[in-house]
Amino acid sequence: MVIWRRIDGRGDREATFGPEDVFDYIYAVFHSPRYRERYAEFLKIDFPRVPLTWDREKFRSLVKLGGELVALHLLESSLLARPATRYPVVGDNRVEKGHPKYFAPGEVGPGSGSKGGDGDGAVLEVGRVYINKSQHFEGVPPEVWEFQVGGYQVCDKWLKDRRGRQLSYDDLTHYQKMIAALKETIRLMEEVDSAVGEWPLK
Template sequence: MVQKDFGAQKKYDNGFKLNELFPLNNVGIVTARDSFVIDSDKETLMNRVKDFYLLDKGELKNKYPIKENSTWKIDDIKIKSKEFNSEYITTISYRLFDQKFIYYNDFFIERPRKETANNFLKAKNLGLTLCKQFKSGDTYQHIFISDKIIESSFVSNKTSEITSIFPLYLYNYSIQTSIEETPERTPNLNVESVNEIADKLGLIFTNEKEITEGTFAPIDILDYIYAVLHSPTYRETYKEFLKIDFPRVPYPIDQKQFWELVALGKQIREIHLLESSEVEDFISSYPVEGTNIVGKPKYEQRNYVVEVDSISNNDTFEPMGRVYINETQYFDNVPQVAWNFYIGGYQPAQKWLKDRKDIELDFDDIMHYNKIIVALTETDRLMKEIDKIY
């Protein structure tokens, strides 16, 4: 029996509901056998699936932690799926900032969610990833972005916070004349809602982004939403409503507010996809050589001495520290805000390392982690900028 602000509810209810704006949406896939059909290394995954066809059931179960159930029998699947096919190897957004390879074959995936997944497998797309409700913590933070199919625990691994994906575009493969040809796509947007946004803004909606003045496109709507859902004020004001259903987003006030929020939403989106050049400008470093094997990650804040004369009234100083991956090796100059930052049910800077316990980080892994630190730090900064506009 949580006390609700009914004045806020009236304002909240005047917004557009995201699962109505995006008619096609569904929860992420469930494999029921992640350890067999998903892997960080493509070659390892391919060899494992090939073994499925080469080894008999006894050898297979001794070599891999693969379990049968009443609807999934190894010998039956061998017969039905016939042979290994490399075309089923694709990438999946498995966890935040953590893409993996998956053998995406209906016979191996418990719940493949084909209707939504098909819009990401063969062509470029974007999807908002949201939880219908949240119960972890007292702050709404259950929003991210993906350009791949997603696993159902992408944003949170809590049963009540299963992740849904909202594709921006829908692809029509039935009229595609060749493999090389890009299939036709249409916005996955409710026409009535889009028309209402267009009327309020005095802009013309186009199915694809144009440079023509006075127009806006699906990507602009997505970026506007992405900015609003990252507003601390929005999250705090409507948190009780966000706990129980997919978000409602207020209609933009005018063109100025809309385009300013679109610009900030775009920045956060590109940072979260690690596409922005910003993430290449590392804050942290990795100064000590060693085994690079992840043990138990820990954060140690460092004490900095700053001369008083060098401090202006406008300066703010973010606590910094070291993220130790083992007893001797660490990422240095990591802002505390990045280490503690939550998205959904995870603290990505911590979870990414914990998921690699006893694994040796290679050069690309080290660079990737440095990018995550920038992404989380910049997200925190941009959220404050959004609140100045929202």
């Protein structure tokens, strides 16, 4: 392959590639769980190294996956147009002290006295994130709630940073898009590992 700069910064991914393709490739590699695990100690003390591949098909696959990840993290992906989560309870949308609280599928929801709340204490079929005693986001998988970036739980920290505030319609929509983006990110990270195969990258 040779570099060929087009207006959009991309090549045809057959005989040429551009800077946008390289960026997407790197973005995909850095989201490989196996890469992070294999180089965990090194990443603590130095900048990440970028392993290169001579395999054209592997390169193309990683460019595609990296591009999808970039679109998700910019909240520009078409996959975020209709988030799968719900926000079913009307209220003041205020993130109260002691919240957010997460209830996983199979747990008894608020009302049981375990974590407090105004619910009926029923066993939940889907994960919920409560911002106060009654209002919640419904349909949040445990792996999404627990997903971390830079040592922080993304879904938890975003709401904690807004304690005492009323969430606007845009805030509610943004949070639901975040949840959807993280869910898709987890799926794509698995696909990146499948595309890479064995480490070191060849």
